[in-house]
Amino acid sequence: MTGLILAHTRHQMLEQLRVPIGLIASAFFPSVSMLVFAVPFTGDDAAAATRATASMMLIGAMSAALIGLSVTIAQDRELPWNPYVRTLPAGPLPRFAGRILTTLAIMFLAVIPVLVIAALLTEATITVPRLLLGLVALAVGAVPFMLMGLFLGFLLPSKGAVAVSQIAFFPLAIVGGLMLPLQFMPEFVQTLSLFFPARGSGELMWWAVTGAAPHPAALAALAVWTAASAVLAVWAYRRDEGRRFS
Amino acid sequence: MTALARTVEVTRRYGEALALDRVSLDIGAGEVVGLLGPNGAGKSTLINLFVGLRRPTSGTVELLGGSPSDPVVRRGIGVTPQETGLPEALRVGEIVDFVTSHFPEPLGRSELLGRFGLTDLARRQVGGLSGGQKRRLAVALAFAGNPRLVFLDEPTTGLDVEARLTLWDGIRAFHDDGGTVVLTSHYLEEVEALAKRVVVVAQGRVLADDTVRAVREMAGVHRVSFVADPVSELPELPGVLAHTVEDGRVRLVTGDADRLVVSLVRSGVAFSGLEVRPTSLEEAFLALTASAVASPS
DSSP states (O other): OHHHHHHHHHHHHHHHHHSTHHHHHHHHHHHHHIIIIIHHHHTTOHHHHHHHHHHHHHHHHHIIIIIIHHHHHHHHHHSTHHHHHHHSSOOHHHHHHHHHHHHHHHHHHHTHHHHHHHHHHSOOOOOHHHHHHHHHHHHHHTHHHHHHHHHHHHHSOHHHHHHHHHHHHHHHHHHTTSSSOGGGSOHHHHHHHTTSHHHHHHHHHHHHHHOOOOOHHHHHHHHHHHHHHHHHHHHHHHHHHHHHHO | OOEEEEEEEEEEEETTEEEEEEEEEEEETTOEEEEEOOTTSSHHHHHHHHTTSSOOSEEEEEETTBOTTOTTGGGGEEEEOSOOOOOTTSBHHHHHHHHHTTOSSOOOHHHHHHHTTOGGGTTSBGGGSOHHHHHHHHHHHHTTTOOSEEEEESTTTTOOHHHHHHHHHHHHHHHHTTOEEEEEESOHHHHHHHOSEEEEEETTEEEEEEEHHHHHHHHOOEEEEEEEESGGGOOOOTTEEEEEEETTEEEEEESOHHHHHHHHHHTTOEEEEEEEEEOOHHHHHHHHHHHHHHSOO
């Protein structure tokens, strides 16, 4: 089974890296946001710079999970290669695991430019254990967005997935306080923010890299979003299977 | 003869449309079976049921003594779908390795590529291959896992003559080693080149299941039509398989057009607008079923 998971992951990684549009898109947004929103404004405030870097890493992960995954799945479903792979002697797990591992790998690749910009152009500082903790928080915080990506990918045709995932992405990132720090936003946005998943994932990230205590309500909301997205993702997957393969 | 794959009274509907209607078919070990029929006949649906992509609405499908939906059972088969849409970004060798990794005792990469004339392409990206090269690779992949049974859905569509012959050689070599093949085609000559047994499918039903030779004789069927005046005086003509009259025009299907026309002339009935044309295999079988339904004997 491990061998098959590796084979599927390798197969999908090769596709992603040979036509690296998804990887470039996932790396581009956070790098540009970093240069526009973080570098000029954090000045010599090391804590603010570190926090902003963590936010931008999360933006990259969200892009890979929400936009990248949904579009890849929606496109795959339209290709005859997909039913062919289903005739091979493997259940759904290797292909599914391959998708998740590939998305994780792209997430980690996409944050490298952000880390480089942070190191060269800002006062952001971090210890190695906190950086590792931050990468773990990144993976955990991206889970609801991966599930949303799965949901959209199995529900929509590829053009629909491109549109809906991008439309969903920006408001989620902004209301989560990832583009601009929340203290610059109106008070009602700060309150609203607590109920959206990017805020909870952000709290996790900031906690991991700076040690700032996370807001419990935001974490609770994150858990609810994760559970709800999981239910929707499973529903969309089964619906798609039932339509095309029953 | 042991059956490697079998359908028993299988019916498959897509919503209101009936794709297969109570089809029972046994695929014996070592056979090469050609599924022949027009587009929409149900050939691909039948293949999809055998390889586990679809489940029957009713009836049972058995594959290598188990169920096609069991991945372990599918280790014994290889598949070439009608369209493969091979991933363009990958190299030929990478795709072969990916498919091969699913099987316990696969063919070696170089042996597989050699058998299908693809050795020189191993390092090429699929996106840069010609349509014929892609098709050859798609067919080769069916054999990658060293299967006992392969399902090839229109394997040579879009190939030039030379590529077709290379492919036929590959399929024959597999059969000579004891492999079993189920292939679909529109073309009688393709089935004739490879298969001994032909199953003709149309409108979701098996119309004939016989040797290539027997089916070819059935396919030597002609349509004869003319306007007779009056129709009622027309005598019984020999060798008529199907008979309809529309707006005074008599339409006959026959296995021996020459004898029929001679009898028609000798009968002395006035006729005009005589047309004799060969039917396609599909038409012949449709005509045969129409008459079978109209006059069960």
